[in-house]
Amino acid sequence: MMGITSKAERHALNKIIESLYLYSDEITVASLFSNEKLQSCLQNELVCNPELFFVNGFKLMYSPITTAVYPSYGYDEATFKRILDSCRKKRSQLVSRIQGNDNYSRVLQAHDFLARNVRYINGIDKDLHTIVGPFTKKQGVCEGYAKAYKYLLDMMNIPCRIVYGYGCDPGVEIEESHAWNMIQLDENWLHVDVTFDTTIRSGQVLRYDYFGLSTEQIARDHRFEKEKYPIAECLGYGYYERNNLVMTTRKQMRDYLSGALHSGKTDCVFKLPDSSSGENLDAKVSSEIQNLLQQLRMNLRYTINFNLKQRVFHASFER
Known part of the structure; x- marks a missing residue:
């Protein structure tokens, strides 16, 4: 440009x-x-x-x-003014609810609002591609999510950009045109894809597979013209890293799952290290869970939702 x-x-x-x-x-x-x-x-x-x-x-x-x-x-003047006023009021209302002074926590709360309250819907309605869909209809496509997220962060004076490129949907593994965000925290640029975090989830458990990623991490299933955007090279800003949910050893994973099950949790989301390699990671994780249940003498049914590109697993147990 x-x-x-x-x-x-x-x-x-x-x-x-x-x-x-x-x-x-x-x-x-x-x-x-x-x-x-x-x-x-x-x-x-x-x-x-x-x-x-x-x-x-x-x-x-x-x-x-x-x-x-x-x-x-795209609208007559009266309609434009009414919609803009509605979007501004909604944004002010939402930002006023965001708590704390820590910017990491603040951008996470903005992410959670969109993930909880905006439904992804594919369609030709132009409003889905702008802030109008998410803020007035509670629905949008990826561009609508990205613009809505930027709209919230702009009001909080947190640098945010929209990235246009392609994404490979973790569910169907089909690459399509896509939009997401880059945000700046502590002078470090990071990738955030609220759309993928919204659509990959199962049930009511929020996912953070695409929150705070580096360029190398996002590039596993996203493609874009990297020279047009800042380089995100700082690690340790991912949600799972920040919350000690990266399982570096089998023992750590078993201890985490065992503690969660004994405390009555039915959903466990965790990540394996980015360096994890080998085929059939999903089968290996499932085998570890099955062995743990037998060891704990818990006769529980479970399902696993997995995102192999980002090494994230969601184990859901039926009690």
Whole structure:
């Protein structure tokens, strides 16, 4: 993307954005940009500002002195104002409920709100691709999740970007166009895919397979133009790492499961180290659980939901 290189260009771009909120049909600015650069900057604004959901695109009329921008709007002005007001109120309400001053905890709570309350639904409704779907209809596609997550983090002043690329769905292992986020904590960039965490779960247990990942970790089942985005190279921000749920030895896994079962838990989600290799990891984990149940003399039925690319397992027990 061709970036802004002067205060005059930034002033002109800000004028255009402000005029969009006023629903101007024609916006005239000094011809500081080439048509290509201005179009690129405007398209970037549509990606970076989730509130510009009401703008479909732009036509430009260039002259040596001034450039006229003709926006294409997706709603009438009254509908736009009503929807924007609803989204802003919902965002303020949600952010006010987020507790604590630790940014890791805050971005995790924002993740949990979307994972709990927004249903993934595939469809052609344009609202599903913007903040409108998640905040007014409680449903969206991956782009809607990514924009909604950024919208929440923007209000908390936590740097957040939307990544466009491809994702290989852990359930069906089919690669499709996909969108997710990168966030910045402690000056470190990390990947967060709320959509995959929402759709991979079984039952009411939240999953964090794609929270706080490095570029190397996310690249196991995501593909994108890495040179366009910051490098995420810091480890240790994943949810399972932070909560001591990475089982580095068989004994650690057996102790964790044994303690959970004795305390009455019916769901256990844990991760194996990224270095875990070998075929049939799911079968090996299942065998370990079966042996543990026999050792504990617990006659329990169980199912395992697994995400082999990220080495995460969800064991659910029936009591």
